[in-house]
Amino acid sequence: MRERNGSKEERQEQILDYILQHGSISLQEVVLQFECSEATARRDLEALEKAGKVIRTMGGGAKPAGLVSGREIPFHEKQNKLYREKESIAQLAASLVEEGDVIGLTGGTTTYLIARALKNRRNITVVTNAVNIAMELSENEDVQVVLTGGMLRSKNFELCGPLAERTLEALNIHTMFMGIDGFSVEQGVSTYSELEANTAKMMMKRTERTIAVFDHTKAGRNSLFQVAPVTALYGIITDEEPGEELRERLTKEQVKVFVTSD
Template structure:
């Protein structure tokens, strides 16, 4: 494509191409529109403010489709579906035994799992979420391993190279992973950084159990974390559509339906 000198025309074309392609790297944008990297970055920064795209690692961008789950700050969603999430948390905690090493990603459901784990003794919890580590910090029966990294203020999760370096050194028995979307294609989340650290935690875990309330079922978020075949189980309050339940069974992943007390 020839160089587009007018900023508005260039940004409109970038947005149109992103909608068609789904995502583009920074270098693709530079070469396609004949602009400098600095100009491309400024264009993407301004387009991101519109809420129609999200920046990706490496400087590129991904188009935000209407059906994709938006990122909701922890404080905003903390009280939503509280009883359902508590039921999920109790079910997850029932799978934990003395001597276990448990992994917890960030999220409102995993935060409640951490609260339930305070009733356990002689376990270790590995997490990249600052609020989860603080919740467990006063329990002498639980050893807490908190990764380093850059704090994402919407989720309280630590991400990036420092977090990933810590994860490489640990071994986890069971990881409970909070997610934003659950479909036949797998589990997904809004943040690319959180998706990356979740994948690394999965690699260090003997088994991974996705935990999510019923509003996540049938919805996809921006970044894929894992396929259903990579999960060992799911805990939700349901109901689970027959097609998704079958997909889980075909992937040999256990389905735990939490019962509301």
């Protein structure tokens, strides 16, 4: 390889730096600044685009929306296969929210979509422990966003730990939408992660009405850590009619069932 000034990685990082500072860069600027060919400049921009860090424009590159401090906010819609289902769940959830409400949202893809559905609302407050949800909603000044504190788990952008729980103690939430990994009559709602389970539990304690949101693949499944029994729920929102037995039990426990196809 004919390295002139530095490695490919260095160059791309510098290009990204430039874009983050200036907002955009032209192909010619890349060529001149790094004394490389147009082909290389394009390849660098292409690589950065693939990494979600740059959006390519005609004759250059620019800073994409949804990029915070050079980092992509994950959970973008394309990635998800159950996007339609989750989107319809999110729409239904959002329809239950009224002006003046104080809403709680745990982390997760479905709750993230609920946040997006609430994005253009006025006069609501959203309490969440998910940084990406907070960022999404902060775009709208009419939505008050309260983020819990805590240790940042980089993989899913959730704040967890004792600090998160401590923060929640000071809050009172009307309606909380809880994203979960498993739902069954016997075990209630459950998640893969103990940290998340604990944080969710704590959030529930501070909430009047807890509504579990999940797609049909989660129904009848149990994840490792139980968050709450079905009796603790105000309602559930899902995309497929639950089985007869489940439906009966839920009715008996006065758990409201919202199905998107209804």
